[in-house]
Amino acid sequence: MKIFEEIESDVQSYARAFPRVFHKARNEFLYDEEGNEYLDFLSGAGTLNYGHNNPIFKEKLLDYIANDGITHGLDMHTRAKGEFLEAFNEKILKPRNMEYIVQFTGPTGTNAVEAAMKVARNVTGQQNIVTFTNGFHGVSLGSLAVTGNSHHRDAAGVSLTGSHRMPYDGYLGDDIDTTAFLDKVLTDSSSGINSPAAVIVETVQGEGGINAASFEWLRNLQSVCRKHHVLLIVDDIQAGCGRTGNYFSFEEVGIEPDIITLSKSLGGYGLPFAVVLMKPELDQWKPGEHNGTFRGNNFAFVTAKAAIDHYWADDKFSTEIKRKGDYISQRLANIVENYGEGNFTTRGRGMFQGINCVNGELAGQITLRAFKNGLIIETSGADDHVVKFLCPLTIGDKSLKKGVDIVEAAIRDVCAGQSSIPEEVDYFDEQQIVDA
Numbered sequence: 001m002k003i004f005e006e007i008e009s010d011v012q013s014y015a016r017a018f019p020r021v022f023h024k025a026r027n028e029f030l031y032d033e034e035g036n037e038y039l040d041f042l043s044g045a046g047t048l049n050y051g052h053n054n055p056i057f058k059e060k061l062l063d064y065i066a067n068d069g070i071t072h073g074l075d076m077h078t079r080a081k082g083e084f085l086e087a088f089n090e091k092i093l094k095p096r097n098m099e100y101i102v103q104f105t106g107p108t109g110t111n112a113v114e115a116a117m118k119v120a121r122n123v124t125g126q127q128n129i130v131t132f133t134n135g136f137h138g139v140s141l142g143s144l145a146v147t148g149n150s151h152h153r154d155a156a157g158v159s160l161t162g163s164h165r166m167p168y169d170g171y172l173g174d175d176i177d178t179t180a181f182l183d184k185v186l187t188d189s190s191s192g193i194n195s196p197a198a199v200i201v202e203t204v205q206g207e208g209g210i211n212a213a214s215f216e217w218l219r220n221l222q223s224v225c226r227k228h229h230v231l232l233i234v235d236d237i238q239a240g241c242g243r244t245g246n247y248f249s250f251e252e253v254g255i256e257p258d259i260i261t262l263s264k265s266l267g268g269y270g271l272p273f274a275v276v277l278m279k280p281e282l283d284q285w286k287p288g289e290h291n292g293t294f295r296g297n298n299f300a301f302v303t304a305k306a307a308i309d310h311y312w313a314d315d316k317f318s319t320e321i322k323r324k325g326d327y328i329s330q331r332l333a334n335i336v337e338n339y340g341e342g343n344f345t346t347r348g349r350g351m352f353q354g355i356n357c358v359n360g361e362l363a364g365q366i367t368l369r370a371f372k373n374g375l376i377i378e379t380s381g382a383d384d385h386v387v388k389f390l391c392p393l394t395i396g397d398k399s400l401k402k403g404v405d406i407v408e409a410a411i412r413d414v415c416a417g418q419s420s421i422p423e424e425v426d427y428f429d430e431q432q433i434v435d436a
């Protein structure tokens with residue numbers, strides 16, 4: 001089809017990696033126009049945790065449409081919205097002893113991040129948001145200011161302000177707790193870091209290369225925030241909605257963020273939907289201060305409620321995600337032991353994992369080869385050097401095995417074609433060599 005080349009903007013990205021015209025999809029499978037089947041280990045970048053066209057949600061949605069349910073409702077009260085809020089409160093928040101106000105934002109993740117930062121700034125009267133190296137929070141200007149990736153930042157066209165960047169867990173080596181640095185600069189009135197409104201963090205950095213912060217680091221981060229009266233925002237847009245094994249990615253960590261952003265798989269069916277959860281005392285918005293036409297995607301309310309009712313009424317789904325996550329961990333550990341000359345490493349947790357292939361060219365060859373063998377899988381990280389496993393959480397065991405087998409074969413074949421596998425550069429060791 002030439003139409004895409006003729007009139008679609010050059011900004012397209014995933015379409016370049018997977019140059020097919022897709023036509024149908026069901027759970028973990030995508031089909032192109034020629035009827036070829038692909039296993040989907042990309043899942044709409046984390047939007048299809050429950051698979052494509054999940055039949056349980058589809059039935060509810062079709063019923064709703066057939067009965068002339070409201071499609072678009074601005075931010076008006078509708079039955080679908082009320083039922084979503086009831087389900088979210090009863091089955092997600094209350095069982096976890098979480099008391100939060102729900103703000104419906106525009107339906108993209110980046111709009112939820114904008115709203116979260118705005119509310120933090122307005123409530124505290126401070127401007128700056130502390131963010132972390134390799135963090136990704138969206139590409140509208142406010143979110144871009146807290147996003148690390150230079151490819152995205154360079155496209156802003158204006159200076160990106162209102163943020164301070166700190167090293168994420170592990171950035172300065174495994175032995176350095178970077179929250180101690182944050183504590184120090186917030187204590188030192190001459191550090192040049194003004195008292196911030198909030199810290200925004202991903203517990204597992206998705207776009208930044210599947211970097212999973214340790215639980216201890218996250219707890220320390222919360223302590224530093226509390227000590228300095230800085231709000232803690234957890235951006236759970238990619239790591240949340242079950243991806244790491246629990247509904248929220250921080251549940252096992254035991255922290256209590258002041259603000260949480262959710263989007264991507266929140267709607268369940270892949271329908272655009274985002275919210276900000278905030279502690280009740282932070283809800284100091286005046287009516288309409290943060291608005292947007294598309295804050296009432298009622299189809300998404302219907303499917304989001306169906307997702308909660310079906311998958312989160314008890315802990316069965318969570319147990320299943322953890323079981324499959326363990327399988328992925330074991331397989332990936334095995335792969336890095338057998339290929340890549342000991343230079344590849346695994347990363348992530350739950351069903352949010354990756355293989356660090358050290359350089360982007362290698363990782364790109366691996367995903368390309370996997371695609372040729374019927375698997376859609378992407379890379380992430382500063383150099384696109386991490387092969388990112390993001391299959392639907394509902395995937396069957398056979399398909400999960402098949403997808404990992406395809407990646408394993410791709411790695412084996414690509415590695416066989418290399419004279420040597422590059423070693424990961426230890427930045428600090430390199431410095432010592434340069435200085436010596």
Ligand SMILES: Cc1ncc(COP(=O)(O)O)c(C=O)c1O
Binds near residue numbers: 107202263264
């Ligand atoms: C953690 C995180 N926050 C925010 C966003 C931005 O979401 P959206 O692309 O829907 O604006 C993303 C997107 O990948 C994300 O992973």
